[in-house]
Amino acid sequence: MSVVLRTRKSATSIGTAAVMAPFLCGITIIHFHSAKYLDHEHVRMLGFMTGMLCLTPYPVVSSVLNDLKILNSELGRLGLSSALVSEMFSIFFNVTAALTRTMSKYGVKEALICLAVAVLFVFLVIFAIRPILFWIIKQTPEGSLVNDHCVYCIIIVALLTAYASHVFQFYSILGPYILGLAIPEGPPLGTAIIKKIDTFVNGVFMPIFVTTCAIRVDLTDLFNWRTKNGSIDNFMVQTLVIILVTVSAKFVVCMIHPLWNKMPLNYALSLSLIMSCKGIVEMAAYSLIKDMMEIPDNVFALLMVCMMIISTIMPMLLSLLYDPLKKYAGYTRRNIMDLGRNTELRVLTCIHGDENILSTIKLLEATYPTKEDPICAFVLHLIELIGRASPIFISHQLQKKKNKNDSNSYRSENLLDAFNNFEKEVNDGLTVNTFTAVSPQEMMYDDICTLALDKLTSLIILPFHRKWSSDGNLIELEDESLRELNYRIMERAPCSVGILIEKAQMTHIFSEETPYTVCLLFIGGKDDREALFVAKRMMKNPHVRLTVLRIFAESNRNGDVKDWEGMLDRELLNEIIMIKHKVGEVKYIEKSVKDGPETVLKIRSLVSEYDLVIVGRQAGVESAETCGLLQWSEYPELGVLGDLLASTDAAGKASVFVIQQQRTATDI
Template identity: 30%
Template sequence: MDAEEIARLSDAKLIDCYLNRVDNPGNIFNSENVLLNYLPHLFIQIFLVVVATRVMFGILKPLHQPHFVAELLAGFMINIYIPIMDDTPFGMALSAKGILGFETISQLGVIYYVFVTGLEMNLDTLLRARKKASTIAIVGTIIPMILGFGIYFLVEKSIIKNGEFNKISAYLLWSLVVTITSFPVVAHILSDLKILYTGLGRIALTSATINDFINWAMFIFLIPLIINGKRGIVSVILTIVFSNFCYFVLRPPLNKILEEKTEENEWDLYQLSYVLVGVIACATVTEFLGTHSVVGALIFGLILPRGKFTEMLIEQSEDIGSGYLAPLFFASIGMRSRVVPILHENLFLAIYIMILLICAKIVSAIIATRFYGMPIRDGMALGVIMNTKGILSLIILNIGWSRKVVSGEAFTIMVFSIFFMTVVVAPVINVMYKPRVTYEQNKLRTIENLKVDSEIRVMACVHNVRQAIGMIHILEAWNGTNVSPLRVFGLQLVERKGRATALLVAQIDQQQQSSSLQNGLQSGDQLSEKNNYSSNHINNVFEEYSTNNANTLVENLVAMSSYSTIHKDIYNLALQKQASLVILPFHKQNTAEGTLEVTDPGFKVINQNVMQDAPCSVGIFVDRGHHTSLFKTKMRILMIFIGGPDDREALAIAWRMSKHPWTRLTMVRILLCGKVAEVDSKGYSEGGGLLSTILDTEKQKELDEEYVNSFRLTAVNNEDTITYAEREVHTGEDISELLNELDKVGYDLHILGYGRGRNSLVLTNLLEWADCPELGVIGDMLASNSFGSNSSIFVVQQYGFGAVDFKKSHCIKAKCQNDDDIEALFPKAE
């Protein structure tokens, strides 16, 4: 083809081609120079997609939208049709040369994305799923598929202009897309909305998992038939044989090798690349068998071991896989969709079709939930959640478009419907379902205000096994009785990075542990045999504690979210479980030298966020490493009382612990006199909240006197294991000397209040010098390495006295330096 013929055909708009100049004379490399003619176009397009995706995600982040919505919207924006220009604004960048390479790399992205989806799925869920979730998933597949046939008939008669697409394959493909629910996207939305661990969240996530598994099974069986007709039966049979080979033959030796190398920490990036090569190999096999390359990637992800290896693999490959490769596929789908012309010509009809598509899942969810007596509102909310689409729906549409099973009009309508259905899920659920309204009646729960015969509910939060072992040290001091039992909720806090990895695993663990508690089974040992990683070790620690302590029940929970928002999960779980106290681990841990060193700065941020707006009392536990069981030795506890609601709550906890037969409690009341007792009225009124404006200094003293006298008359006079003492302090140096004197006795645990309501000018100013303000003034000093204490510390904040604002500066440092007592009183913590 010469240049004149190319110009003639281009003017006639018959074909779109470009000059192919041969740079390599060899038969194999008989093509253009890739580095000069293809790579620059590909680089520009990838750069354009990545920038557009990041911008869209930043805009949609406050709306709790998943990544794939931003990626799809970026594709829409890049390829948006402008009638005045009769082209897209980035038409020059979207050249044919670059698109070829762009589409090829995007297929690598979708293969990796599906592989990670396989890692996130767990086939055991199908065996342990409850009837309610299974019914919702099955009904949510059958009814939308039936309605999908009718909806496509409307699309085919009213929008599709070319009759050649009127095939049974198109009906099947369209209906299959309608039935899809993506559980990774559902988990992301539920986690961001902080309803993942509610009743609705658990049902929605389990139903979405089962629905997603059914959709993948239908994909394997139907897509070969849709594409190849009767010849597709051979592809289905061969794919099933390959799946059985991978699961029963390849999986056992492969898992053994991977687990051994993981336990020995022998992995590096070069060795991990072999795993990704395995993904491509399995994808190639299923593509050759006539199914699709993503099926092989999914199978390979399903057969790999869960736990530490999976977390490590995703962490190492997250950036390049989900950060750069996967968005290219979503963007390519968006670039194929000419939304503006379709909506301009058939706007009202397109809206009507989208409403029908949304109603298909909602109707099925309402029908299924009515069998179990669930409210219609919850059924509608489940239906909206089950409308969440993901990558599988786009893969199916991409196959239909590429193989000319569906028309461009039907493709665009469905892509935009998928985008719209997923976008509206978060805002609608946020309006329909608000857990705080449900649990509002359970507020004002504190240890001080609980009745003597009430069950005490404590939520113990941990990040790792070491913190769990240390948390048992303080939980053992609580005395569960037949009249007043103790219920402990062991909450493991897991940071979510990137995709919703292990969210499903956490949900399954909760169901297993609840079942084991009811049946008296020691499922923790069974779990550790299957998955030897931190989550199961933590479960075992709490379950062993429950076994060794009478009148104590333990329930293991998991909260997975980003550290910046995980405190909201703690709020919701504390409300749901009606906890009276939340115990948080200190962000520093004890070393072999006896000093405290920072474990993770993010832990400190979590503790401060929880204290700002917790729905119950909060305690921070500074573990000094004394992990001897109370059944082997007695625990000596020192309670330091100065005054205020936090100290009264701390005294209530110490009082409860004193009833344990193996504890010895000493309460020392520090009386502020002289300069230390100067009133700080301004700080008191501003920092205390609503209650501080009502209770003045004298009222606080009256409450303190009343509670301390009750403790002395009831506890001290009737127990030989409880002692009480009063000490006066007149200056800041007196407080420092007194604390040093008390610490020399060698107590195992110090219990004290955070310090709100003390109304002392000196103590208020000292808070500005605190290295760890979440511990309060006295707690910060005791936790300082320069203080040299070997005792564990438990700092308590009582609910109902206003939130603590750690970001607000209470005084200027230069002003604090004018007080001669400041620098001498508390040395800075290292």
């Protein structure tokens, strides 16, 4: 229900036009053209089918967008919101059709009684059932599961409302539909209900339902265009005309509003394709009207075949027209290395749970935000989409007031408090903007990359998928879905990306008595240079002690530079050496190695004494210093050295920050 209330004006306009324009066009064709060839009963059937053809079912659109992995893209969100508006028209249409049928069959008095019962049920849901559901959530401790008995009771109530809807002459789906709008989305209640019924409904009932609907269609009836006396079947012809008119009108009208608002043509076409999708809801509707109105078999076959053709073609065209990844192809350099002096550093930090908050704050504190070198941190709390159909994106700065019934804002409360307190401690040097994104795990990368693109960030900070115990000795959790998410972001990010590996809790207190020790491993390449610029920013922190460990091959002991990359590396290292002579807190160490195994020994003997180790990713790049290590790499998203440091026996309990410089379109 909260999604209904938050629908934007543009989505309302598109959703309304997507229903009204084809409906008016269809009714006009029926009145001025089809009525000449059909009797009154066939005209009534055709009008009813016109209403069915004009709708854009929300479940169908959500399913298509989810299958195409664009559910939480900008276009996907607009399509979902527009379909939701269309769904409101669907409820009105169903209620009106049911009352009309009751009135014609039982009289006006019976129809009014059914309407009064429907209104009373809506009030019962709003003022009795919904408060009870929130009471159940309140009684459930944070992080715990809702009591199974409560879930089973809700499922039983849903079945009873379906039966009551049928008794009072409404369609049986109306009662559960209204009840579903009242159930608070997301955890803990919505998630618990979905987990109980999703497998059984989608894995058992749905295939059975689709099969039973499909076997009612005899494809030979599709070629029956003549009546028993040999004349053209005008009902069949006019049904085809109405199908073509309504589909065309919907497709055209859904393009007008986007084009009027300067949306690119391919985006407008894609939105029209989304709003024109058909699916299982139409299959159910056509089966229903066949039973209720006894439409001929050939007309039913025509409706079903047209539905299947549209449901096959539309998603295929949509996947060809709309590629949300194109917007991430960067031609403008947005990384830390190319930032100007005293320029604000814009960072996007991703938080999956409370365990990521402290480590992220400590890393930002180490980068030393000041009034001269400010940091603007965009903190994104990522929540997996379970127990609701549509993804949401919340900007907590734009919220007028905190909604007590919004479970997503409640789950972000610890994050908001922690970063607000951190912002107050730093004063003028740090600006924090907090967001919450609720989306499917496999599509979270789109929320992250889109926010980074919109906010012009130079760095994205991601938590590692492996979680250690508080003392750093044992691995508590290894989330492969989070690992896949990190890998996708590194492939698509419009800026530089860093993965923060926290082996032990980063509880360090920055002070002169307890300096924060940082080690930068430098072999060479653009990722190492990006890491060096992050380390240089930390070097300004008076409570940070930086060590630059330069590892080079013995074959290059003379320091001969033969390419442009080597010249850039040498220039930056010379700058560090100059700083070393001026500032005593910076150390510069050079170590020569023969091959990869010797590099491993050198690193293990040196880096375990530090609090944080920074290293460039250098994915897939094998040099003399890392020769023989690439094939043993377990986590390619970390690069060779990052993978080494993330292993359980390397780097001690030091945290590790693996950095990849922005991949521009010219790099690909």
